[in-house]
Amino acid sequence: MTGSWWPVAAIIAVILATATVGTLGVRSRTTSDFLVASRSVSPLLNASAIGGEYLSAASFLGIAGLVLTYGVDMLWFPVGYTVGYLVLLVLVAAPLRRSGAYTLPDFAEMRFGSLRLRMLSSVLVVLIGWLYLLPQLQGAGITLRVLTGAPQWVGAVVVAVVVSVTVAAGGMRSITVVQAFQYWLKLAAIALPAVLLVGAWYRDGAPVFADGDWGTPLSGYGGRAYPLYSTYSIVLATFLGTMGLPHVLVRFYTNPDGGAARRTTLAVLGLLSVFYLFPPVFGALGRIYTPELAGTSAADTVVLLLPGRVFGGWVGQALSSLVAAGAFAAFLSTASGLSLSVAGVLTQDVLRRGSRFGGVANRFRLSTVIAVAVPVVLALVAGRTDLAQTVTLAFAVAASTFCPLLVLGIWWPRLTVRGAIASLVVGGGSALVAVVAVLAFGPFDGLTQALLAQPAAWTVPLAFISAIVASLATRDRDPRIALSALTRLHSPEELETRR
Amino acid sequence: MTTPVPDGAPRREVITHRRTAAARSNSQRRGVRRDVTEQTELGVTLMRSLRRAQLRLALVVGIVIAVVVGGIPLLFLAFPAVRDARVSGLSLGWVVLGVLVFPLICVTGWLYVRAADREENEFVDLVERS
Numbered sequence: 001m002t003g004s005w006w007p008v009a010a011i012i013a014v015i016l017a018t019a020t021v022g023t024l025g026v027r028s029r030t031t032s033d034f035l036v037a038s039r040s041v042s043p044l045l046n047a048s049a050i051g052g053e054y055l056s057a058a059s060f061l062g063i064a065g066l067v068l069t070y071g072v073d074m075l076w077f078p079v080g081y082t083v084g085y086l087v088l089l090v091l092v093a094a095p096l097r098r099s100g101a102y103t104l105p106d107f108a109e110m111r112f113g114s115l116r117l118r119m120l121s122s123v124l125v126v127l128i129g130w131l132y133l134l135p136q137l138q139g140a141g142i143t144l145r146v147l148t149g150a151p152q153w154v155g156a157v158v159v160a161v162v163v164s165v166t167v168a169a170g171g172m173r174s175i176t177v178v179q180a181f182q183y184w185l186k187l188a189a190i191a192l193p194a195v196l197l198v199g200a201w202y203r204d205g206a207p208v209f210a211d212g213d214w215g216t217p218l219s220g221y222g223g224r225a226y227p228l229y230s231t232y233s234i235v236l237a238t239f240l241g242t243m244g245l246p247h248v249l250v251r252f253y254t255n256p257d258g259g260a261a262r263r264t265t266l267a268v269l270g271l272l273s274v275f276y277l278f279p280p281v282f283g284a285l286g287r288i289y290t291p292e293l294a295g296t297s298a299a300d301t302v303v304l305l306l307p308g309r310v311f312g313g314w315v316g317q318a319l320s321s322l323v324a325a326g327a328f329a330a331f332l333s334t335a336s337g338l339s340l341s342v343a344g345v346l347t348q349d350v351l352r353r354g355s356r357f358g359g360v361a362n363r364f365r366l367s368t369v370i371a372v373a374v375p376v377v378l379a380l381v382a383g384r385t386d387l388a389q390t391v392t393l394a395f396a397v398a399a400s401t402f403c404p405l406l407v408l409g410i411w412w413p414r415l416t417v418r419g420a421i422a423s424l425v426v427g428g429g430s431a432l433v434a435v436v437a438v439l440a441f442g443p444f445d446g447l448t449q450a451l452l453a454q455p456a457a458w459t460v461p462l463a464f465i466s467a468i469v470a471s472l473a474t475r476d477r478d479p480r481i482a483l484s485a486l487t488r489l490h491s492p493e494e495l496e497t498r499r
Numbered sequence: 500m501t502t503p504v505p506d507g508a509p510r511r512e513v514i515t516h517r518r519t520a521a522a523r524s525n526s527q528r529r530g531v532r533r534d535v536t537e538q539t540e541l542g543v544t545l546m547r548s549l550r551r552a553q554l555r556l557a558l559v560v561g562i563v564i565a566v567v568v569g570g571i572p573l574l575f576l577a578f579p580a581v582r583d584a585r586v587s588g589l590s591l592g593w594v595v596l597g598v599l600v601f602p603l604i605c606v607t608g609w610l611y612v613r614a615a616d617r618e619e620n621e622f623v624d625l626v627e628r629s
Binding site: 072073076079082083086089090091094215216218228231232239258259263265269270273276277284411483486487490495 | 542543546549550553554556557560561564568569572575576582583589590592593596597598600601602604605607608609611612615616619620622623626
């Protein structure tokens with residue numbers, strides 16, 4: 001609790017900048033404008049926007065908090081968040097762009113020609129989106145509480161209002177510019193303090209935290225049972241879950257063609273790799289300068305508090321303001337991307353055309369409000385969990401549902417409608433049971449806690465097995481749908497355009 | 500490059516880009532491309548070969564990542580000496596997972612994009628030429 005107005009001023013500046021840049025794109029009018037910026041975004045701008053959108057509260061605050069409490073094993077989170085993009089690049093980036101769909105449900109309909117599957121995908125997109133929005137809003141609440149002493153709901157409501165206004169006003173084109181700006185803001189806000197902190201630590205004689213187990217892989221430090229199982233579950237969830245996140249997918253449709261989608265993803269890998277060098281520094285130095293935060297619910301605030309603790313005077317104030325601004329950029333950008341995707345699906349599949357909700361612009365605005373309001377309510381009633389842990393639950397659900405749907409759907413012509421439905425129901429159902437159990441009734445003891453808090457290691461194989469078994473046991477009524485879809489997914493655009 | 504002069508036309512040199520030439524002669528060469536876009540038996544077979552080649556490439560990259568990155572915890576488990584090794588005061592876990600793994604990911608991605616683009620270009624050339 002610094003009680004200073006500096007960080008608050010920095011946060012207000014970020015909000016104003018976001019709103020200003022955001023409203024520059026206010027002239028979006030068609031569905032295509034709203035959802036995918038009419039597919040006219042250049043690769044570098046798009047890569048920065050993807051990086052800006054992807055680096056959430058979990059990356060900016062959560063990783064450092066987990067490293068502080070549990071030690072070196074937590075580095076699997078940033079590694080997994082990055083490898084997830086590599087897996088996405090290799091398995092789905094170009095075909096997904098070539099599918100020509102706007103959203104995951106669009107893809108499901110294009111590949112399988114089934115409205116039932118489309119509706120099931122829509123429900124899952126909305127659930128994953130809400131699950132991922134929850135920690136963003138909680139992170140905003142914690143940040144404002146630490147900096148100003150304001151009650152926790154204030155931060156959540158501030159982020160929700162800013163996001164609703166920017167998304168509803170401009171849609172994707174304004175979001176793209178905002179998020180590209182926010183990537184570079186976040187990088188500056190984490191890198192500059194980290195470098196200065198390492199310098200200060202070196203000046204202090206480079207003290208080392210004495211407890212050896214904290215720095216030892218697979219030691220289960222901090223009371224984590226079954227560290228090997230948990231590590232592999234994190235690996236599976238993050239490696240395979242990234243491709244199934246709704247706000248990640250919608251970005252691919254803003255590339256002009258499949259080859260550009262690959263090059264954009266490659267640029268994203270570089271941007272993420274640079275960013276993720278820095279958050280663990282805060283966790284490690286926090287062990288030395290703010291050890292009292294470890295293992296408490298305040299561990300997620302180590303990034304915010306450390307600069308003020310190490311540097312006094314105006315330097316500490318300025319750096320605290322910078323990280324506060326970066327943290328808010330993280331909440332705003334991820335929450336905008338998620339709200340946009342959830343709102344897009346709601347607009348297309350729930351508030352349908354020709355209904356009493358008016359034209360596309362009105363329906364989109366109404367959808368945005370619904371997309372943001374539900375997680376705000378959840379954030380107000382839910383108990384506190386570690387930010388990066390909650391985010392990993394969203395990854396686990398995505399890995400257990402959309403990963404088999406996309407990977408098998410893109411590469412295996414024999415995946416049938418019933419196979420896809422089976423994998424979504426079995427994989428998604430089991431992962432969601434684990435999520436609800438942990439969030440509502442957790443924490444549990446020993447093996448139960450490990451299996452439910454990190455469900456991916458058993459739910460992902462279950463989803464793949466269900467998809468394959470059910471596909472082999474059934475046949476599609478019209479197998480030509482799958483064949484023509486696969487042709488389209490893998491045809492280089494040159495064949496189409498030079499005709 | 501110069502194009503052959505058609506019979507009866509006034510003699511003059513026409514300088515065109517290779518691609519323009521290819522585009523002009525397209526009307527006679529549409530055959531195989533139409534096979535691909537309209538999914539005749541030949542087209543389906545051609546597309547399947549491209550898809551399988553791309554899948555092989557994806558699987559190679561996936562297996563390399565699964566073994567090299569996914570194998571790190573098992574390596575630490577099997578060899579406590581590796582787990583406890585120190586690089587200028589830091590345990591090996593910090594150095595590998597905090598720093599070294601990221602350039603590895605980027606280089607792998609770059610090699611993949613190059614190979615995937617090359618495969619597609621070769622496929623397009625094949626279809627255009629035949």
